[in-house]
Amino acid sequence: MTTPPSTTTQLDEPKDLGFGTVVGGANEMRLLNRDGTFNPRRHGLSFLRSLSAYHYFLTIGWGRFFAILLAGYLAANTFFAFVYLACGPSALRGTPPELIGGTFARAFFFSVETLSTIGYGNIYPTTLSANIVMTAEACVGLLGFAMGTGILFARFSRPTAAMLFSDRAVITPYRGLTAFMFRITNGRTNQLIELEAKVLFSRIEGASRKYDQLTLERTRVVFFPLSWTIVHPIDERSPLFGMSHADLVAKEAEFLILMTGTDETFSQVVHARSSYKPQEVVLGERFVNIYNPIDHHGVVSIDVRKLSETEPALVDDQWAHTTNWHTTGHFAGYAPPRRETKRR
Numbered sequence: 001m002t003t004p005p006s007t008t009t010q011l012d013e014p015k016d017l018g019f020g021t022v023v024g025g026a027n028e029m030r031l032l033n034r035d036g037t038f039n040p041r042r043h044g045l046s047f048l049r050s051l052s053a054y055h056y057f058l059t060i061g062w063g064r065f066f067a068i069l070l071a072g073y074l075a076a077n078t079f080f081a082f083v084y085l086a087c088g089p090s091a092l093r094g095t096p097p098e099l100i101g102g103t104f105a106r107a108f109f110f111s112v113e114t115l116s117t118i119g120y121g122n123i124y125p126t127t128l129s130a131n132i133v134m135t136a137e138a139c140v141g142l143l144g145f146a147m148g149t150g151i152l153f154a155r156f157s158r159p160t161a162a163m164l165f166s167d168r169a170v171i172t173p174y175r176g177l178t179a180f181m182f183r184i185t186n187g188r189t190n191q192l193i194e195l196e197a198k199v200l201f202s203r204i205e206g207a208s209r210k211y212d213q214l215t216l217e218r219t220r221v222v223f224f225p226l227s228w229t230i231v232h233p234i235d236e237r238s239p240l241f242g243m244s245h246a247d248l249v250a251k252e253a254e255f256l257i258l259m260t261g262t263d264e265t266f267s268q269v270v271h272a273r274s275s276y277k278p279q280e281v282v283l284g285e286r287f288v289n290i291y292n293p294i295d296h297h298g299v300v301s302i303d304v305r306k307l308s309e310t311e312p313a314l315v316d317d318q319w320a321h322t323t324n325w326h327t328t329g330h331f332a333g334y335a336p337p338r339r340e341t342k343r344r
Contacts, residue, residue: 058155091127114138163184163274171283175233178234179217179232183227183230183307191264192261195221195260215238254277286313
């Protein structure tokens with residue numbers, strides 16, 4: 001009789017999100033930055049293999065993108081201006097150099113006219129070498145502007161999620177238990193639908209880093225017009241159960257968040273990532289009310305400026321907000337008795 005294969009190995013196998021279990025240490029940076037970028041790096045790839053200019057220009061910020069475009073535009077014109085000067089003093093004719101800043105300035109502005117296909121005609125090449133350079137520059141200008149326009153259009157048309165995460169998470173009272181919470185909202189006016197949240201708890205135990213997906217009160221919302229407070233109840237099944245804030249610091253803990261939804265404008269799936277380190281988790285606080293009073297049209301609205309604002313949790317919320325809890329308390333299902341009220 002054949003013995004069925006044991007599933008113990010599969011159940012006991014350490015969970016790994018792709019970072020590996022070896023990473024860890026006192027000087028380790030966070031795995032995931034607040035803006036969703038990763039800190040772990042791959043080294044050893046050749047320059048050509050690691051070069052991905054198109055992907056780079058699509059993913060960098062708008063400020064850096066336009067700065068690189070401007071720097072490249074000025075560098076190209078400066079290069080061709082020096083090439084025109086190398087062709088000799090009689091290579092360019094037209095407007096006298098002294099009227100526009102000198103021979104280099106005249107060559108530079110002629111390069112601008114050629115590269116941009118403007119061609120005012122006030123400066124023109126007169127030698128064979130200058131005309132050859134002009135022909136090459138016109139070709140470079142056509143190809144360069146075509147590529148720049150294509151990348152610019154791709155950046156505008158690429159669907160991305162502009163999710164706003166609260167600056168800090170809280171560990172706060174929740175239905176007689178303790179819960180880990182953070183708040184999100186959409187940073188754009190477009191609509192996201194079928195939004196799903198995953199929160200993964202990473203920490204160092206022993207000589208390796210371990211990962212667990214936290215159980216959420218609600219993992220998905222169909223519509224996302226306002227905000228969403230994501231809640232992980234800390235009960236006996238939670239990996240946070242019995243831990244203290246000092247334990248999170250000692251274990252180099254990190255809460256990794258992945259949001260996935262569908263952009264209604266493009267009908268494509270978009271993602272947003274962020275994380276919280278122990279110093280960004282506040283104990284004994286709760287998020288303030290973000291909702292505005294209903295206006296005379298009956299419209300519900302929120303104040304996004306209050307997304308990260310918190311206030312002390314109250315004992316009436318079945319929780320202890322005391323100095324002793326902050327220093328020695330643990331993230332358990334602890335609920336102090338309600339304050340008794342006298343009946344009249």
